[in-house]
Amino acid sequence: MMGDGIENHDYDRQDRPLTEPLVVVAVVGDPSEKTDGGSPWMIYFCTFVAVCGSYEFGTCVGYSSPTQSAIVEDLSLTLSEYSVFGSILTFAAMIGAITSGPIADFVGRKWMMRVATAFCVGGWFAIYFAQGPAVLDIGRLLSGYGMGAFSYVVPVFIAEMAPKNLRGALTAVNQLMICAGVSISFVIGTVVSWRALALINLIPCAVLLLGLFFIPESPRWLAKTGRDKELKEALQKLRGKDADISHEATEILEYIETLERLPKTKLLDLFQRRYRRSVTIGVGLMVCQQFGGINGVCFYVSYIFEEAGFPSSVGTITYAVIQVVITAIGAVLVDRAGRKPLLLVSGSGLVLGCLLVALSFFLKVHGWATAVSPIFAVAGILVYIGSFSVGMGAVPWVVMSEIFPVNIKGVAGGFATLVNWFGAWLISYTFNYLMSWSSYGTFLLYAAINLLGIMFIVFVVPETKGRSLEQIQATINKDTT
Incomplete structure (x- = not known):
């Protein structure tokens, strides 16, 4: 019975007017995104994994403040050279922001988080091994790109997998973890060397990469790419094995059908x-x-x-x-x-x-x-x-x-x-x-x-x-x- 509302969703793919599903889904979805019989533990776990990227975002922002004097002294940087190191983060983040959306649509939300993590890992290692401003700046550019990508893909992933009664709070955890990353990096940076801090900032990257093996892909992205079976599996995993996902799955599929008729x-x-x-x-x-x-x-x-x-x-x-x-x-x-x-x-x-x-x-x-x-x-x-x-x-x-x-x-x-x-x-x-x-x-x-x-x-x-x-x-x- 759980799959009845999903398997028959092709019955009017060609016959229904373009605008009608946008109204119908609001009615179909009225029973809400229920998790009857299920447990939200997987939703919380998925959020925890994703916001490791938000925390990593915060470490990138918070790194330069407590390390400024030590980096300038150890690498004999001028004030202008350190200013470049600090400011190019936002330029790289702009590039990460504008490219992460299309990439996430193509490879999926989970793989985009892996890509962003890889850039941050490369950035921190470059900063750790830097002996001059050139490698230092390359590391900052790499971590900045990853930061910009995280700023887009993390809240999108959380919003697409969370039920509506939890979506706002869980998405807001993104900002909380950014603030935590900034503040904790500032505190840790006052007691360890700048190279040690770069290695410490790899920890959330490791947790994120490991956690991604245990969480499902965004159900809405799976529906968008035509993977109906995987959509049902992901939704069931997220809502709980005893939850009735038929209403929510039908709502998602009907809306995606409407979008498929629109040009790229x-x-x-x-x-x-x-x-x-x-x-x-x-x-x-x-x-x-x-x-x-x-x-x-x-x-x-x-x-x-x-x-x-x-x-x-x-x-x-x-x-x-x-x-x-x-x-x-x-x-x-x-x-x-x-x-x-x-x-x-x-x-x-x-x-x-x-x-x-x-x-x-x-x-x-x-x-x-x-x-x-x-x-x-x-x-x-x-x-x-x-x-x-x-x-x-x-x-x-x-x-x-x-x-x-x-x-x-x-x-x-x-x-x-x-x-x-x-x-x-x-x-x-x-x-x-x-x-x-x-x-x-x-x-x-x-x-x-x-x-x-x-x-x-x-x-x-x-x-x-x-x-x-x-x-x-x-x-x-x-x-x-």
């Missing part, structure tokens, strides 16, 4: 009317996430505290702790409070944090209330990072993994991730120039951008909590027709 997607196709809203939501949230100033604050937080007259070591440690704790809280809330409420709370906090920091610098520039201006700076930065961590840090990745149809997910996801990395580079590159222009003006500008982000969320971004990926697409298609 190219980058320019993303601007077609049928995809316009999905692309606007996915890319728009990446713009909101990055252009609100997060990488300027993150990369130069010690500098901000120093400029405001507050001990940078105390502020930075507090910053790191709050980031991890609040990100964990956000992961718990994303499937309870919903995506949109968290984004709105987060955006409001970002505006408030920017205004407090702007006020601190304004008072300092004019020599007013010098005793309390550092307090405003610390409060503003902590409000800012706490607000970012609870929503804007993780939720855009959750929504991006949900919002794109399967047939454009590779191209659209790669494009959105590229926009994200470009924003990360642009904000980090321009931050010092903006601060030279006006310290308080910089944060007023970020406050204005975050305010525009709130308006975008209110009027454009839908709530996706508690809905299957096919139901989300049915709603978007209905809204754009």
Whole structure:
């Protein structure tokens, strides 16, 4: 009986109108992605394996900060040579982001994670054996590519294999593990050598490669490539041996049938009317996430505290702790409070944090209330990072993994991730120039951008909590027709 809803899915492949399944799947999927009689342990295990890639992402980001002085001294690097080593990470990540989507569509989500891991392994070994800037930079480029690939494929894999009642929280774990990787690398890097830290950062790569042998491929990718038998096996493994997967499998297959009738997607196709809203939501949230100033604050937080007259070591440690704790809280809330409420709370906090920091610098520039201006700076930065961590840090990745149809997910996801990395580079590159222009003006500008982000969320971004990926697409298609 379990397979009846799957084996007969060809009955109307040619006869049904193109738009009808997008409506029908919402009805078929109403029984929800049930796991009756099953256990979510395999879903949790798959998530653990996948987010080892997220942790590896964090180690790549967190490596350069605690190792700067030691690398410069040991390899006799100039400041500009080390700056190149630090900054080329984002350029390589852009390449990883834009190429990982199409590759993941071709070879599968699991193999894309293997490819990303191989680049990171090569990168860490190159850094470990480096005797000069050339090999050091090659290692950074390799690990940067792997990092960019992980930034796309991990949330997509989790979203495609998780049931809708767990999807938001599990996808948000991606951001939590990135934060953990950054913070732990920073701490470990203060007590071990830079070469030892490079070897330590191979551990999550080893765990990921081993774990990939025990987890199934994304059911939706299997359906997309016509592997119906493997789809059923993967879905049964994920939902539990006693779970009834017929409704969910039928929903996935019918939606894939609809997508098969559409031509192969190219980058320019993303601007077609049928995809316009999905692309606007996915890319728009990446713009909101990055252009609100997060990488300027993150990369130069010690500098901000120093400029405001507050001990940078105390502020930075507090910053790191709050980031991890609040990100964990956000992961718990994303499937309870919903995506949109968290984004709105987060955006409001970002505006408030920017205004407090702007006020601190304004008072300092004019020599007013010098005793309390550092307090405003610390409060503003902590409000800012706490607000970012609870929503804007993780939720855009959750929504991006949900919002794109399967047939454009590779191209659209790669494009959105590229926009994200470009924003990360642009904000980090321009931050010092903006601060030279006006310290308080910089944060007023970020406050204005975050305010525009709130308006975008209110009027454009839908709530996706508690809905299957096919139901989300049915709603978007209905809204754009």
